[in-house]
Amino acid sequence: xxxxxxxxxxxxxxxxxxxxxxxxxxxxxxxxxxxxxxxxxxxxxxxxxxxxxxxxxxxxxxxxxxxxxxxxxxxxxxxxxxxxxxxxxxxxxxxxxxxxxxxxxxxxxxxxxxxxxxxxxxxxxxxxxxxxxxxxxxxxxxxxxxxxxxxxxxxxxxxxxxxxxxxxxxxxxxxxxxxxxxxxxxxxxxxxxxxxxxxxxxxxxxxxxxxxxxxxxxxxxxxxxxxxxxxxxxxxxxxxxxxxxxxxxxxxxxxxxxxxxxxxxxxxxxxxxxxxxxxxxxxxxxxxxxxxxxxxxxxxxxxxxxxxxxxxxxxxxxxxxxxxxxxxxxxxxxxxxxxxxxxxxxxxxxxxxxxxxxxxxxxxxxxxxxxxxxxxxxxxxxxxxxxxxxxxxxxxxxxxxxxxxxxxxxxxxxxx
Amino acid sequence: xxxxxxxxxxxxxxxxxxxxxxxxxxxxxxxxxxxxxxxxxxxxxxxxxxxxxxxxxxxxxxxxxxxxxxxxxxxxxxxxxxxxxxxxxxxxxxxxxxxxxxxxxxxxxxxxxxxxxxxxxxxxxxxxxxxxxxxxxxxxxxxxxxxxxxxxxxxxxxxxxxxxxxxxxxxxxxxxxxxxxxxxxxxxxxxxxxxxxxxxxxxxxxxxxxxxxxxxxxxxxxxxxxxxxxxxxxxxxxxxxxxxxxxxxxxxx
Numbered sequence: 067x068x069x070x071x072x073x074x075x076x077x078x079x080x081x082x083x084x085x086x087x088x089x090x091x092x093x094x095x096x097x098x099x100x101x102x103x104x105x106x107x108x109x110x111x112x113x114x115x116x117x118x119x120x121x122x123x124x125x126x127x128x129x130x131x132x133x134x135x136x137x138x139x140x141x142x143x144x145x146x147x148x149x150x151x152x153x154x155x156x157x158x159x160x161x162x163x164x165x166x167x168x169x170x171x172x173x174x175x176x177x178x179x180x181x182x183x184x185x186x187x188x189x190x191x192x193x194x195x196x197x198x199x200x201x202x203x204x205x206x207x208x209x210x211x212x213x214x215x216x217x218x219x220x221x222x223x224x225x226x227x228x229x230x231x232x233x234x235x236x237x238x239x240x241x242x243x244x245x246x247x248x249x250x251x252x253x254x255x256x257x258x259x260x261x262x263x264x265x266x267x268x269x270x271x272x273x274x275x276x277x278x279x280x281x282x283x284x285x286x287x288x289x290x291x292x293x294x295x296x297x298x299x300x301x302x303x304x305x306x307x308x309x310x311x312x313x314x315x316x317x318x319x320x321x322x323x324x325x326x327x328x329x330x331x332x333x334x335x336x337x338x339x340x341x342x343x344x345x346x347x348x349x350x351x352x353x354x355x356x357x358x359x360x361x362x363x364x365x366x367x368x369x370x371x372x373x374x375x376x377x378x379x380x381x382x383x384x385x386x387x388x389x390x391x392x393x394x395x396x397x398x399x400x401x402x403x404x405x406x407x408x409x410x411x412x413x414x415x416x417x418x419x420x421x422x423x424x425x426x427x428x429x430x431x432x433x434x435x436x437x438x439x440x441x442x443x444x445x446x447x448x449x450x451x452x453x454x455x456x457x458x459x460x461x462x463x464x465x466x467x468x469x470x471x472x473x474x475x476x477x478x479x480x481x482x
Numbered sequence: 483x484x485x486x487x488x489x490x491x492x493x494x495x496x497x498x499x500x501x502x503x504x505x506x507x508x509x510x511x512x513x514x515x516x517x518x519x520x521x522x523x524x525x526x527x528x529x530x531x532x533x534x535x536x537x538x539x540x541x542x543x544x545x546x547x548x549x550x551x552x553x554x555x556x557x558x559x560x561x562x563x564x565x566x567x568x569x570x571x572x573x574x575x576x577x578x579x580x581x582x583x584x585x586x587x588x589x590x591x592x593x594x595x596x597x598x599x600x601x602x603x604x605x606x607x608x609x610x611x612x613x614x615x616x617x618x619x620x621x622x623x624x625x626x627x628x629x630x631x632x633x634x635x636x637x638x639x640x641x642x643x644x645x646x647x648x649x650x651x652x653x654x655x656x657x658x659x660x661x662x663x664x665x666x667x668x669x670x671x672x673x674x675x676x677x678x679x680x681x682x683x684x685x686x687x688x689x690x691x692x693x694x695x696x697x698x699x700x701x702x703x704x705x706x707x708x709x710x711x712x713x714x715x716x717x718x719x720x721x722x723x724x725x726x727x728x729x730x731x732x733x734x735x
Binding site: 364 | 533535555556559565567570571572573574575576580584585586587590591592593595596597599600603612613614615616617621
């Protein structure tokens, strides 16, 4: 009976005497520090990198952190950010898609041809473009899972083929303009959230975060497990609230928060939920970590690969539509140049491992902010794309080096 | 004792190689059967047939008296045959709870983490497992702890038979003892245990019966309490069994 009583004092999952634990802030801080030392760096290097980049560019050009530029920077981030979100999915299962740029370009061309030239209704044109993306992803998945073609070769072949298809669709003129008064162009250029609603969204996000955390903590406590303390949850939500309100207030000094940005953030949150809170997400991480183990656990590995490739190409197609809408045109340069590498770089810079099984939907968001900040900063300094390519390439190399180093450190500290 | 799983005349060919020919094996509830044999004796193939990874070319499998076919890993699991492979097949990037419930998560569209964690603890307690926390990646656990997690995972589906492929091969002394104690607890729970092993000491420590495979064929089944290590090794290497009354004579001369 005495053991019962002493067990009742400590949560069920903290009974082992080898666990060093304590309540409250210090325990949280120490756990965080130990994770960091073990190479489980999380989003810290990327946030630090963002601060450095913003400081440097702000010193070089005071217009960089102006609200007008930041509004623009966010709007410019969305298209490639959406593509990067898809890249996160394929990277998580330990594969890669090198053709996202071409697929986005093809989808832009397809939208323009069907919507403008053939006069299809908008929903049908969008469905055709994104459906084509899904079909491409399915095709890659068949090549990879049934024929055993390495994904980088399959998608490299796709890169060239779909670029060709894009050029063919666009015809001899090589460009098709989208009408300025059409829905997509309005959405990508002019649709901003009313100021009051943007504050309301921030408050709702903070409340939802607290509600979810509190609900989880309550069920865990009821089940006799350890849980985050309420003050900690309040502090986390308050931080989101304050940060969000300040950001929104600053952006509203310019044109405000674009609906496109809100949609992107919502997409990130949805994918984050799917990856962390559903069985599908669990299987994605399992396949990326150890595909054979996942197969023996009864997971249909082929279906998981297929879902990742389909999701990636569909999001690439969606990104292509958004890019064309932003530009109000689809042309031969849609999805060409650095779009491909920027999307992959964004996912990796944001902390999704190239080796599979590690990462998060938020890495697309953080990564694209870094990429777009560099791009915007260099543009403000009147440096052309040659510099942008060089700097982005270097940042990508740095991010991959960091990923590899962190992986080695995790292995040494037994954190996988 | 009631026989749970019974194999009769199981054969499996890979091209021209007969990995298993006409193999028979029985395991009863609450019994540990050790399957021993040299490299290439067909032990791993037998495990894979039981696990549904390979399908036998011929022969019959009866589970609780009824003839069955094991067509896939999921099919084996549905029958009540759980297999723990030598490489454990754990995802090192996932934590203990995630690994235990991999492929059979509770509430698939909104994971019930709390119940899964509770049931993990319950299971690990039942096995007297020494795992400090279930929210660490499996990569940070020791070999014995990983073996425990793999065995615990195989118990989640409430199997009747559990197949362990070389459960102690990669373990130190203390961890081996831990796993052998675990195997005894499995037997006490009324499971039929098939243990593939190279290690004679381990076999004799926990097995009730020892089935010897040699070159893909049965080469004798012994009661573990009555057989000497030499007899098992003789059966493994295929030496002609030496009659009892001649054995001492070499030493005498």
